[in-house]
Structure formats: C-alpha cells, structure tokens
Amino acid sequence: MAKKTVNYVCTECGWSGGKWYGRCPECGQWGTIEEFHEAPAATGARTPAPGRTSRTPISVPNVQSAAKPITSISTDTVNRLPTGFGEFDRVLGGGIVPGSVVLIAGEPGIGKSTLLLETAGNIAKSVAAAHSRTPDGSDSEPHDAHAGTHDSVLYISGEESQAQVRLRASRIGAVEENLLLAATTDLSTVLGLIDSVRPALAIVDSAQTIVSQDVDGISGGSTQVREVASALIDSAKSLDVPVLLVGHVTKDGSIAGPRTLEHLVDVVCQFEGESQTALRLLRAVKNRFGPTDEVGCFDMSGEGIEEVRDPAGLFLSSQNEPVEGTCVTFTLDGHRSLAVEVQSLVTNSVLPTPRRAVNGVDPSRIAMLVAVLYRHGGISLLQNDLYISTIAGGQAKEPGCDLAITAAMASAALNKPIAKNVCAIGEISLTGQVRPVPRLEYRLREAQRLGFTKAIVPATQKPLKMEGMTLAPATNLKDALAFLHLAKQRH
Known part of the structure; x- marks a missing residue:
C-alpha cells in the first residue's frame, strides 16, 4: 500500500514543509500552518512499461514547439x-x-x-x-x-x-x-x-x-x-x-x-x-x-x-434649502468620482468626556480635525458632543474629504449653512494647510456635471479652469473658512 505524503502548508502565504510550526517561518503569522495530505500517485503511473526497467532512460519528447518567438504570437483581441x-x-x-x-x-x-x-x-x-x-440573418431551427x-x-x-x-x-x-x-x-x-x-x-x-x-x-x-x-x-x-x-x-x-x-x-x-x-x-x-x-x-x-x-445622487440629500452642518465633497473610487454629503451635529455635552459618534468617516481623523479646527480655525469643539455621518452608506474616509468634514463641523457650531452649490475638496495637515488631492480634475468635472458652481480647492494644486465654475484656492484652513463665510469673528 502506498504511503501518503504529509506536508504542512501555511494558509496565509502558501509556504510548505515537512514539519509543523506554530509560527510560519516565511510570513511570520501565528496559527496558519495546517496539515496537508498529498494524494498518492496512480499505480499505473509508477509501474514501468513491459520490457523496460526502472533504470532504462525514457525518451524526451520534442518540446521546442511549445516555445514560440514572441513576435509570432497572435495579438488578436479576444472576444x-x-x-x-x-x-x-x-x-x-x-x-x-x-x-x-x-x-x-x-x-x-x-x-x-x-x-x-x-x-x-x-x-x-x-x-x-x-x-x-x-449567418445570413434568418432564424435557425431550435x-x-x-x-x-x-x-x-x-x-x-x-x-x-x-x-x-x-x-x-x-x-x-x-x-x-x-x-x-x-x-x-x-x-x-x-x-x-x-x-x-x-x-x-x-x-x-x-x-x-x-x-x-x-x-x-x-x-x-x-x-x-x-x-x-x-x-x-x-x-x-x-x-x-x-x-x-x-x-x-x-x-x-x-x-x-x-x-x-x-x-x-x-x-x-x-x-x-x-x-x-x-x-x-x-x-x-x-x-x-x-x-x-x-x-x-x-x-x-x-x-x-x-x-x-449614475450613482451621483445616491449620497446627496434631497433638501432644496441649505441646512447648517452639511457640506458636499467628491471622493474617488477607481476612475469614478462620487459626490458625498457630510452631515455634522454639534451639541453641548453633559458628560465628563464628550461623545464622538461617526458613520462613514474615520474616527481617528475626526479627533485630529477637531484639534486643527480649534488651533488654526478659532472654533472650539473640544467640550461638545459631535455626531458626524454620511448619507446612504457613502464613504468619506480618504484625506481629500478633510476640508468638507471640517466645514460641516464649523457650519454646525456657528449655525451658518453652506450654500447648496458649493463643494469643498482638500486635505488638511496638522499645521492647518490645505494640501493637494489626487485627480482633482476628475472631481471637479463631476461637480460641474451635477450643477455645483463654486469649489474650495487647495491653492498649491495645479491651476485649473472649469467653465461655469468658480474655483476658490485656499492656502490654509482660515482661507477656506473665510470663503465659506464660516470665519469666527474675533473681538
């Protein structure tokens, strides 16, 4: 009876060996080594042909026809x-x-x-x-x-x-x-x-x-x-x-x-x-x-x-009048640009530790943006409860949504709505600068198609001209809030 060969295979990286390990020696993952039993080869394949011993050399077939020059291979498009x-x-x-x-x-x-x-x-x-x-266009028999x-x-x-x-x-x-x-x-x-x-x-x-x-x-x-x-x-x-x-x-x-x-x-x-x-x-x-x-x-x-x-309208609200605490941005998913509306609600907290409830955005990034808004925008939300969400399961987790999230929080804190035809696109650094985002032109073209007439964009981005749309280049967070009429008046 043929003996089965037992190997151990890592389910994470595919490493195989004859000994079990608690930790894969190839990728370093724990608990991924599993026992693998190889199927025994067929008996007929191991039996030598009549008249031939196991030491008799086997003729090697001509395999030159299997390899072809790359120039001779057809490049016809596959249907x-x-x-x-x-x-x-x-x-x-x-x-x-x-x-x-x-x-x-x-x-x-x-x-x-x-x-x-x-x-x-x-x-x-x-x-x-x-x-x-x-082929002649007539119906054939079933x-x-x-x-x-x-x-x-x-x-x-x-x-x-x-x-x-x-x-x-x-x-x-x-x-x-x-x-x-x-x-x-x-x-x-x-x-x-x-x-x-x-x-x-x-x-x-x-x-x-x-x-x-x-x-x-x-x-x-x-x-x-x-x-x-x-x-x-x-x-x-x-x-x-x-x-x-x-x-x-x-x-x-x-x-x-x-x-x-x-x-x-x-x-x-x-x-x-x-x-x-x-x-x-x-x-x-x-x-x-x-x-x-x-x-x-x-x-x-x-x-x-x-x-x-056309999923453009899936992540936008149907309200015609502007509401405080909302701002629209445009994200990239592959080659497709999607409009996402960010909504924010700011309330006075009665808890020792203010609550932060988010949906569709990165929670760790919210804490950073609240600190930047306080330090470089003059709006303090450190003692407030924050509720931030997107519509219909939209995702606003990429850095290019920072400006819209910050604008939505400032709009909710100051009770000042942002116009419905305005969008904000940009990444915010810890120093308060508005940094460039990839493929800005794709985002602006989609914004223009949806009827947006003004966009807050990074000033360091390559200058673009969009017909029928006003671009407001912002160098820092203060400039962006000023363009949105959300700058807090200092006394």
Missing part, C-alpha cells in the same frame, strides 16, 4: 462575453474572457448568488438569441441545449437544491430554457458536467462546498479548496469555458481557504455593501485582463439586483 451588466463588465475590463476563472467573494447574504444567477440568465438569453440566427456547442449556461450549486435555485430565478426573472441547473458537491460530477455540456459559462457556488474524493480533508478546508480550484482551472483552460467561482469569507473579511487560491484564479472580485442599505459595490482586487481600480455600483431589491449607472 469577451458580456455579462448583461455594464457595471460588471466595467470591473472585469470589458466582459468575461473565455477560459478564465473569476472568483467572487463577499459577506454572507450580500447577494453573490443573486448577482451570478441574474448574470447567468442574461448570458443564457443573449447566447440563445445569437445561436437562433444563421436545437438541443445539451449539444455542447457553447449555447447554454451551466449553474452548479453546492449549497441549494435545484428547486431552491429555480424559485430564486423566478423571483429575479432569470428563467431561461438554456440555463441548466445542477445541485452537487462532488468535484468529479462538476467536472463531468462541464466537459459534457461545454457551456458558454459555468458558475460554481461555491468553492468551499465542493469536495474531491481523491484527497483527504473536510469540505472547505485548505486541502479541498486547493484541489477544487486547481481542477476547475485546468478544466476551464483546456475546454475554453469561463468559470465564475463563488468564495466564502472569514470573520475578518478575507477569502476563506489558502492564500494560493487567489494566486491561482485570473480575477478576484469583492462584493461589498452594508446590510442596512441597498447599495452594493463590486471591486476588482486582482485582474489579469483589466484594471484593478474600477468599481461597479448595484442596487439590491426584492426583484433582484439592478446596476446603478
């Missing part, structure tokens, strides 16, 4: 498969590349399965329409969806039954004739389905529920996840079938399983969002076929997921 969501295609770099493996990770209940099932319905509908017409000619979409669920997936597909309107459903947790069955159907797209939900009978380990363990991912990648590359793979996350938000899982796949996407809001964001953490600084916006509803092509 990407559109997902039916413009925001999804934006994140992927234009669509799904044939033969690629895309990992979609996110919190439980965030909407990963709903997004992929609706994507499967969109692609099944478009593929059926494309195959129903002949054909079998199991013919294996990339005219179907295969959805494999290891978490739900076929009836459960069918109910969700009916709710979101993803019921198509050539959308094939399968419910299994066996890796061999999954690979057999992909090989026999040869779909235009295969979706596996999820990597942690599929089990291989060839290796030891529980479902979702490092050994099983590594084996499942490797087998699906080999199948996708050899059959030229793209695979969307769902991945679970741990308590700290990282993708469950060994770190090598993220190295093996072609694209890693994070599906994010707050459970209290309907907004969902899709980010590309790794992308071999496109940029990694794009973000897609979606709206979660009872009828499924809808893409938000």
